[in-house]
Amino acid sequence: MRDDAPLFDPQAFRLTSQEAELTELARTLGAENFAGRAAAYDRDAVFPTENYDDLHAAGLLSICVPKAHGGHGASYRAYMLTAAEIGRYCGATALTFNMHVCSCLWSGDLADDLDMNGLERDRHDRHRARHYARIVKEGRIYAQPFSEGGAAAAGVVLFSTSAKKVDGGWVINGKKIFASLSGHAHYYGVLCGEVKPGEKPSRKDTMYIAVPADAEGVSVEGDWDPLGMRATVSRNLVFKDVFAADDEELMPRGVYYQAATRWPHMFMTLSPAYMGIAQGAYDFTVKYLRGEWPGLPPVKRRMYPTKQITLAEMRVRLEQTKALWFQAISEARVDPSKEQVLRAYAAQYTVMENANELCRLAIRTCGGQSMLKSLPIERLYRDSRCGSLMLPWTAEICLDRIGREGLYEPGETD
Numbered sequence: 203m204r205d206d207a208p209l210f211d212p213q214a215f216r217l218t219s220q221e222a223e224l225t226e227l228a229r230t231l232g233a234e235n236f237a238g239r240a241a242a243y244d245r246d247a248v249f250p251t252e253n254y255d256d257l258h259a260a261g262l263l264s265i266c267v268p269k270a271h272g273g274h275g276a277s278y279r280a281y282m283l284t285a286a287e288i289g290r291y292c293g294a295t296a297l298t299f300n301m302h303v304c305s306c307l308w309s310g311d312l313a314d315d316l317d318m319n320g321l322e323r324d325r326h327d328r329h330r331a332r333h334y335a336r337i338v339k340e341g342r343i344y345a346q347p348f349s350e351g352g353a354a355a356a357g358v359v360l361f362s363t364s365a366k367k368v369d370g371g372w373v374i375n376g377k378k379i380f381a382s383l384s385g386h387a388h389y390y391g392v393l394c395g396e397v398k399p400g401e402k403p404s405r406k407d408t409m410y411i412a413v414p415a416d417a418e419g420v421s422v423e424g425d426w427d428p429l430g431m432r433a434t435v436s437r438n439l440v441f442k443d444v445f446a447a448d449d450e451e452l453m454p455r456g457v458y459y460q461a462a463t464r465w466p467h468m469f470m471t472l473s474p475a476y477m478g479i480a481q482g483a484y485d486f487t488v489k490y491l492r493g494e495w496p497g498l499p500p501v502k503r504r505m506y507p508t509k510q511i512t513l514a515e516m517r518v519r520l521e522q523t524k525a526l527w528f529q530a531i532s533e534a535r536v537d538p539s540k541e542q543v544l545r546a547y548a549a550q551y552t553v554m555e556n557a558n559e560l561c562r563l564a565i566r567t568c569g570g571q572s573m574l575k576s577l578p579i580e581r582l583y584r585d586s587r588c589g590s591l592m593l594p595w596t597a598e599i600c601l602d603r604i605g606r607e608g609l610y611e612p613g614e615t616d
């Protein structure tokens with residue numbers, strides 16, 4: 203029986219009818235299909251292939267593909283709310299869903315907000331139509347490898363994975379670490395730096411190019427045996443003289459840099475997985491303390507004042523997290539104000555830190571049995587640990603920027 207209320211009640215949060223429908227669809231899939239599979243994916247650190255089959259069948263792989271191209275045409279906020287519902291039931295599915303959806307969202311709604319001349323716009327329209335068709339018609343999955351183990355993923359320097367322009371396309375060389383969906387995605391949306399002989403590397407030359415997983419020179423390396431988010435299968439990817447045709451460009455030259463500087467909320471798209479985990483930790487605690495967790499003896503623990511206080515503390519944190527996150531995702535837009543950007547950092551920080559804190563409180567108050575692998579809170583606890591480590595907006599980097607940007611206006615020094 204379904205007894206989980208929507209994470210964001212459509213009436214209370216005044217969701218659009220599309221948001222209400224998409225979140226309901228995700229919640230149904232999550233509760234009925236993903237929740238039951240999550241433990242095995244986590245135990246074996248295997249990719250949630252069956253969940254992706256379900257996402258494709260439900261049309262959710264195309265959530266941010268424009269309606270004209272056969273998708274749902276969901277906005278940034280609609281995607282974020284939908285992914286959060288998935289994260290309640292399987293964090294790794296929600297997190298990898300982000301990597302896939304960004305290939306549509308960034309090349310779609312975000313790119314539409316950015317400056318391009320007519321020729322660039324036409325070319326981009328042709329390219330993205332090809333990507334969208336693959337996703338809508340064939341259920342193709344895209345990954346998003348940008349981390350390299352250096353300063354590039356934090357947005358400090360240009361990516362060292364290089365893209366050299368040649369006749370008809372690009373030749374890509376380099377290595378990515380933590381490439382979620384490696385070995386499972388059909389395309390890797392690689393962030394790389396265009397090589398311009400004689401010129402100093404500049405972040406303005408960042409390219410976003412889809413590399414077919416079966417292209418010559420692509421290999422997946424290393425093992426994947428992490429603490430949490432194990433089903434993301436985030437192994438290393440190596441590109442050795444890999445050719446990608448021009449129409450694999452997910453954004454034209456210069457547009458990724460524009461997006462990163464003018465549409466900063468694009469870097470919050472990892473947070474829904476953890477918003478979902480925060481809610482999942484709270485839901486578990488209520489059921490457990492009421493003696494209603496399926497499969498366990500109906501032992502009630504709710505009568506102890508310490509449990510009630512801890513649950514109250516969890517609820518306060520959850521409501522604070524939801525309110526701030528909802529506000530931040532509602533005001534995401536091109537060229538946001540300074541206040542909106544600071545709020546986005548604060549929201550990202552709050553979700554990532556509080557997801558882990560809610561899981562910690564859940565285990566402490568539910569007690570020893572709750573840390574057994576037979577119960578989902580043990581997995582949620584481990585998964586939640588990863589959130590604040592995710593570049594480019596780690597919890598540390600968010601704090602760093604809130605402090606600096608709160609005290610200095612652009613260009614100011616001491």
Ligand SMILES: Cc1cc2nc3c(=O)[nH]c(=O)nc-3n(C[C@H](O)[C@H](O)[C@H](O)COP(=O)(O)OP(=O)(O)OC[C@H]3O[C@@H](n4cnc5c(N)ncnc54)[C@H](O)[C@@H]3O)c2cc1C
Binds near residue numbers: 352590
């Ligand atoms: C489950 C999971 C899935 C992932 N999936 C993907 C994926 O699909 N694609 C992808 O590209 N990456 C992915 N990542 C990678 C992630 O974003 C990081 O790149 C990764 O965790 C490696 O971090 P690091 O230890 O090399 O970070 P480092 O660069 O060594 O940074 C360590 C810490 O130092 C701080 N720091 C770093 N740079 C700065 C700075 N300039 N200013 C202030 N503080 C700084 C940050 O807080 C950071 O957490 C994933 C990570 C996890 C945990």
